[in-house]
Amino acid sequence: MWYEILPSAGIILVALAVPGYATFYLNKAVFGNAFRRNLDFRWDRHMMQRDERLTGDAYKQNGLDAIPDK
Template sequence: MLARPRTPVTFGPSQPPSLPTERYGAPPLSRAAGRAVKPPVTSEEPVTVTGWSVSNGEEMWFEILPGLAIMGVCLVIPGVSTAYIHKFTNGGKEKRVARVHYQWYLMERDRRISGVNRYYVSKGLENID
């Protein structure tokens, strides 16, 4: 079975070539390996990296900033929201309230032992005379 000869592709002024191989032809073949060899990149040609045109291989370090900001916000939101959820569900800040007589007795004991007449300043059991 004979193959049909390929017709040459010509581009008019309204249709520019879209692939580099169509514009410059096929890349040269290496004699040793028989594979295509990429031409070296010169400083005049821009290098395309993941859709961004970066000249001379310079890296744009500030491209990471939006991602860092998004990650920071995502890490802060759970901690802040937990504090507000606890505040609203528990009726505000935690108050030191003695609702039972035994709790009141323990607060008074701590106030006497502290030596400064404050129940929240504690010496600890090992320092009591």
Template sequence: MWYNIIPSFAIVTGALGLPALIIAGLHKLAYNNRDLQYQTQRFMFLRDERISGSAFKPVGLENIPDEPSE
């Protein structure tokens, strides 16, 4: 009958969905629950980390150099 496909469907769905859930969990652990869904948010996260040394501590204009370092 039609319900014989349910176990196979569950196995395939679990095999394809489990890696995505694991990666999402690792992402939450690595980035301390910051929302980095879009690429621009990830770039701003990395920029903050590069400028201030910590992406989690907000800083003002005093930490941004006036001229680029060469």
């Protein structure tokens, strides 16, 4: 019957979902942040360096209050 495919489909679904969820928790454990920044492009690397220079942490949310007044 058609329902005999359900165990196999469940195993495949779990096997495909595990890497996506594992990266979330591995990044949280290793880097202290659950989301990794994509540094493939020069602009992204530049923005990460700017964030790290302004706030000391590249993953911290930045706003106008993060820019020091002179």
